[in-house]
Amino acid sequence: MRDTCDQEDAVSAETVIVGGGISSIRLAERLRRAGDEDPITIVSAEPGLVYDRPPLSKGVLLDDDPRRPDLATEEALGALGVRRVTGCRAVRLDQAARRVELETGETLSYDDLVIATGSDPRRLPALDEVGPYYLRTWDDALALREAVREAARIGVIGAGVLGLEIAATSRVLGREVMVVDTAPHALARIGGPELGTPVADLHREHGVRFHLGVGIDTATENGDGAITLRLTDGTEHVVDVLVVAIGAVPVTDWLQGSGLAGHDGVETDAGCRTSDERIFAIGDVARVERGPGDRRRLEHWTNAGDTAAVAARGILARRRGETPPTLTELPYVWSDQYDVKLQILGHLDPDGSLIPAVEDPEAGRWLRIAVRGQEVTGVVGWNMPAAVNRCRAALIAGATTDELLQSAPWERKARR
Ligand SMILES: Cc1cc2nc3c(=O)[nH]c(=O)nc-3n(C[C@H](O)[C@H](O)[C@H](O)COP(=O)(O)OP(=O)(O)OC[C@H]3O[C@@H](n4cnc5c(N)ncnc54)[C@H](O)[C@@H]3O)c2cc1C
CATH class of the missing domain: 3.50.50.60 (FAD/NAD(P)-binding domain)
Structure with a gap:
């Protein structure tokens, strides 16, 4: 156990965010942007600034002189007015007392707690x-x-x-x-x-x-x-x-005994709220309700930001006695391999199939629609980022396979 953690002055915080990845910083930014002036503390097991992970398997491995892809400067974090406890793990949660215990034995009180501890390699x-x-x-x-x-x-x-x-x-x-x-x-x-x-x-x-x-x-x-x-x-x-x-496993060891850690992450409703209305879970660790009977844990970069945004609004809604928001964003993941940008918007159903929308072998690109019968579950793009993005509204609106093929939003720009 460590004796000290790197932390600034020790006052009890209104919002405590446990986890030092992108979802934690996005949540703090969202709270501030929405006008929250209450104290926010981020507890991070990793030392230093918050950095981005996608470049680690791409540019960083290739680069002759790689720089850590920090997500915010010290000045930007300072301007957010967030207290950071870095190089320090949360080891226990006391829900009844609304306290998080750190590995040093210190405790942090919270009004709202956000679990953003991400995942570790399996x-x-x-x-x-x-x-x-x-x-x-x-x-x-x-x-x-x-x-x-x-x-x-x-x-x-x-x-x-x-x-x-x-x-x-x-x-x-x-x-x-x-x-x-x-x-x-x-x-x-x-x-x-x-x-x-x-x-x-x-x-x-x-x-x-x-x-x-x-x-x-x-x-x-x-x-x-x-x-x-x-x-x-x-x-x-x-x-x-x-x-x-x-693959990766959600980091929930410090939640053992709290009843919040499920078999695969922290289960939440569609607003990223756990069974405790003052505790939210976001990013890789959260198993979020995506529809009736459909809870999923997504290890996607945009999901970290989307869940952070909805949790921030949920925290403020609770404090203001307003109706809590729910997640409306579609799952999205991309991967860069050689000169190909592969993108999946929505999801691919195990019982579904892919049908071609655009096939352009000469240009090395295609767009395929993921369907299950008449239901469109997503689109897959191969070097077609703009086309993938143009399908977003139709997917959110629940377009059927025929409707999507007829409206062909990927052609919209060319038609103008
Ligand atoms: C190499 C790599 C490449 C990727 N590439 C892509 C990509 O191309 N496209 C894409 O969509 N996604 C990609 N991802 C996934 C994406 O980066 C993650 O979904 C995102 O980082 C999740 O953010 P997070 O904040 O939930 O968790 P994390 O980034 O894992 O951050 C969690 C933080 O919490 C800290 N922590 C854990 N336990 C404790 C504790 N008890 N107390 C305090 N702190 C704790 C951890 O040390 C960590 O700093 C990639 C991931 C990796 C690793």
Whole structure:
């Protein structure tokens, strides 16, 4: 346990935000923008300023002289009037007393608490002996960047968004790359083979080798620093660097015993409010109601901002006795791999399919509509950011497949 945390003067706060990622800073900004002048405290396990994570698997790995992608300067944070307790974990929540206990033993009182503790990489303890890399923090990114630069052969476990971004940056750096996943196709956590196959093909064109539908049987250090992977199909492969990117788990350890931590994150209503009206959860850690019987935890950058915005309005609504707001934003995630920007607005239903809206192989771009029968669940864009954005209103309005195809919002600009 630490003896001290880096904190400014210790007054009790009206709003306490636990977590030092993008969702926490966005929430503080939203409160201030809405005119809240009450004290706000952010407790962050990480030291220093709040930084952005998406560049960690992209530019930071590629850059010869990477800079930490800070989200706000010291001056900007000062102007927000937010008290920050950094390099310090919250370790316990006392709901009855409305207090958060820090690892130093100090406590912070709150009127409203926001849980914004994000997620941590899902680990593969069986591989601990060979010391695989995980990627979540700035320090992780620097360590991985250095290792990839010194290596010839990179093994990536996990053909999800993060694993594939690491594969792409490693290939751009000229490394040999193999990707292993127990799923039969890439991106299996967010879509079916219609999504995963073109993405895996893109990687194959760039020289990535895939081993899909197989797991790791054993991983052994060879003595020369290299690692031999024996896959469940009996094949053996030697890599210099092993990266595990098999998803993330919500950080809720400090909430044990509070009744707020569910099996996969902190459950909230559509306004990001937990079962306790004074406690909200936002960002990666929150399992938010998205519709009747539909609660989802999204590890998406825009979701961090969207949930922060609705929680900020919810806090103020509670204090003012107003009706709490609900989340109306669509899920959105993007990924940059080689020269492709892949975007998913809405979601892909496991029982649904993708139908083509725009196919332009010469320009290397397409737009496909994710449908389940007549229901449009989302759109997927491949190098078509403006077109994806133009579908937003129709998706929010609940357009049917026929209506969306007829109105073709992706063509709107060309028609003018
Ligand atoms: C490498 C990488 C690349 C990504 N790329 C994309 C992308 O291309 N597109 C996209 O849509 N999304 C991307 N994401 C996801 C996106 O960055 C996350 O969804 C977003 O960072 C979530 O923000 P958050 O504030 O909820 O959590 P986090 O950013 O995880 O922040 C949570 C913070 O809380 C702190 N904390 C945890 N426990 C405690 C505690 N007990 N006390 C105090 N502090 C605590 C943590 O140390 C951390 O600083 C990427 C993520 C990573 C890691």
